[in-house]
Amino acid sequence: MARADAQRVVLGLIRETNGIWDSKTKLFQAFYFAHLYYARDFPGILTDWPIAHMTQGPGIYNSSALFSSLTNKGYLKIERIEEGPFPEFRFVLTQQGLSGPLLPADALDAVSKAAAFVSPRTVAEVSQITHEHSRAWNEGKSGSILDIYVDLIPGDEFETKQKRLAELDEQLALALVDQQIQTENNVASVAR
Numbered sequence: 247m248a249r250a251d252a253q254r255v256v257l258g259l260i261r262e263t264n265g266i267w268d269s270k271t272k273l274f275q276a277f278y279f280a281h282l283y284y285a286r287d288f289p290g291i292l293t294d295w296p297i298a299h300m301t302q303g304p305g306i307y308n309s310s311a312l313f314s315s316l317t318n319k320g321y322l323k324i325e326r327i328e329e330g331p332f333p334e335f336r337f338v339l340t341q342q343g344l345s346g347p348l349l350p351a352d353a354l355d356a357v358s359k360a361a362a363f364v365s366p367r368t369v370a371e372v373s374q375i376t377h378e379h380s381r382a383w384n385e386g387k388s389g390s391i392l393d394i395y396v397d398l399i400p401g402d403e404f405e406t407k408q409k410r411l412a413e414l415d416e417q418l419a420l421a422l423v424d425q426q427i428q429t430e431n432n433v434a435s436v437a438r
Contacts, residue, residue, distance in 0.1 A: 304376060319342075
């Protein structure tokens with residue numbers, strides 16, 4: 247069962263930067279990192295909101311629904327800003343958003359770590375980190391839901407488990423072929 251809902255996590259991330267968060271991509275990345283920090287430090291998952299493969303890295307699946315819900319409840323305002331000539335988003339908490347709803351202490355710890363990790367970096371820096379280290383993102387396809395928790399498995403352990411799974415898959419395939427041959431032989435002997 248999820249420890250918190252996605253709305254509280256987004257609000258918590260923005261609270262960590264004094265109620266203003268610039269860059270949708272960085273907010274997406276912080277949401278992803280909060281889930282990893284929570285899974286690493288506490289048993290369980292932070293939220294059950296899907297994280298998807300986006301061009302710049304892992305992102306909030308169907309973010310428009312999540313953000314619309316927060317704006318409709320009066321917690322969040324989304325402003326259009328520019329980064330040079332390029333359009334970008336600024337997420338600003340309202341007074342209502344600054345005061346609640348709050349996260350449990352363990353979830354807040356993960357959110358604080360994620361915000362501290364992501365907020366001082368540029369979009370390019372954070373994207374490069376996920377492109378280099380996120381196994382889930384590297385194996386995913388655009389728009390697909392990611393199993394981000396594989397990113398916490400050390401590389402050597404992951405490779406060993408992948409090899410073992412491949413061996414088991416091969417054994418299963420051989421067993422199915424043997425079963426098929428045996429079934430066909432049984433059918434042929436009954437028909438005689």
